[in-house]
Amino acid sequence: MIVSHKYRFIFIKTRKTAGTSIEIALSGFCGPEDIITPIAPEDERLRQELGHRGPQNHFKPVREYSRRDWWWRIRGRRRALKYWNHITASAVRKRVGDDVWNTYHKLCVERNPWDKVVSFYHYLRYRDGETRSLEQFIMDGGAGGCSDLDKYLRNGKLEVDHVARYENLDEEIRDFAHRVGLPEVPGLPRAKGAFRKDKRPIEEVFTTPMRDRVAADLAQEIGLFGYTFEDAIRSECNRRKAAGTA
Numbered sequence: 001m002i003v004s005h006k007y008r009f010i011f012i013k014t015r016k017t018a019g020t021s022i023e024i025a026l027s028g029f030c031g032p033e034d035i036i037t038p039i040a041p042e043d044e045r046l047r048q049e050l051g052h053r054g055p056q057n058h059f060k061p062v063r064e065y066s067r068r069d070w071w072w073r074i075r076g077r078r079r080a081l082k083y084w085n086h087i088t089a090s091a092v093r094k095r096v097g098d099d100v101w102n103t104y105h106k107l108c109v110e111r112n113p114w115d116k117v118v119s120f121y122h123y124l125r126y127r128d129g130e131t132r133s134l135e136q137f138i139m140d141g142g143a144g145g146c147s148d149l150d151k152y153l154r155n156g157k158l159e160v161d162h163v164a165r166y167e168n169l170d171e172e173i174r175d176f177a178h179r180v181g182l183p184e185v186p187g188l189p190r191a192k193g194a195f196r197k198d199k200r201p202i203e204e205v206f207t208t209p210m211r212d213r214v215a216a217d218l219a220q221e222i223g224l225f226g227y228t229f230e231d232a233i234r235s236e237c238n239r240r241k242a243a244g245t246a
Contacts, residue, residue, distance in 0.1 A: 001087050002026050003035035003096060009105045009180045010096070010160075012089050013037075014148035016119040017109035017166045018188060022173070023085075025186035028052040037085045043191045050189065058083040088151050089159035105180050106159070108152045110225060111166035113143065113218035114232040118205060120146035122196040134198075138210045143217040163225070167235040202236045 002011040002023060011026055013019040020039050024047045027036050038044065038055040047054060060069065060082040069080040082095055089108070093101045111119075121137050124130040130137065152160045164172035169188070177185045198205070206214075211229055215222060222228075 001035070001037045001083055001085055001092070002030065003083070003092070003100075003104070004030055004180075005033050005100075006031040007180045007182060008103065009107065009176075010089075010092060010101075012087075012092065012106065012108040012151055012160060013085055014108050014110060014151050015086065015146055016116050016123065017111045017148075018169060018191075019085075019109065020191040021188040022109070022186075024050065024052060024191060025173075025188050027054070028186065029182055030056075033057070035083055037083050037087070039085060039191075046189055046191060086151065090154050093159065105176075106161045107164060107176055108148075108160050108162075109164045109166050109169070109172070110148065110152075110221065112227045112232040112235055113146075113221050114202065114206065114211065114214050114227075114229050115166075115235060116146050117143045117214055117218070118202060119196065122198070126195040134205065135207065135210055138213050141213075141217060143214045147218060147221065149220060165225070167231070167238075201233070201240075203233050 001013050002009075004010075004026070007029060011022065013023060020043050023036070023039060024043065027047060028050065030036055030053045034053075035057045036053055036055050037058045039047070044054060058081060060080040064082070065073070065080060072078050073080065083092070089106065096104075117138065118134065121130065121134050121142065124137075132140065132142075152158060152163060162176075164176070173188065174185050176182075206229070215229075
């Protein structure tokens, strides 16, 4: 998550939508007063290699500590966070105040649910040692775990100014850079992109019951953005062509 006072924008990070790559790229435009939340150590090394600013201004000031914050501080010697990587738009709004929230451009990214759940599943295999097959994971309701509606919706209404499409990310980032006045279009480094070992096309991965279960579990995202399974096939095909693996 990033709050740039320098360019007056707020980036809300969703899952499996190139969020880490975007954070790394945008941190290269941040000033000393901007808020940048931490990312994984290997990604922080990449950010450092690029010469970009790392985590800053994300801890809660001591004057704002609650009794619970002090308990954790004394017991675990952990500083209390005011902002974190997957914080919701609603929580950011409370922390930055209406003056900042209402005048800054607020951005997040969403991804086709069928595409997103495959990426989410392979990430869980890497991070948590998920042992179920993709089919069992989906049929057990695992797709619901990758929903990010809570990041950018409140009471069914958008809390951000724009939800960019992962499928058109290069164009979306260009438009965003122009809107907020960045001096150049950010180049997105590749971060967290090597978890998927099953390289079969998405149409070969999904059975009809799997497709239907994702459609049921992530129906709100599908309804909001008009996603279809055919869109996921086209998007993946385009990525393969761009990478030279089609």
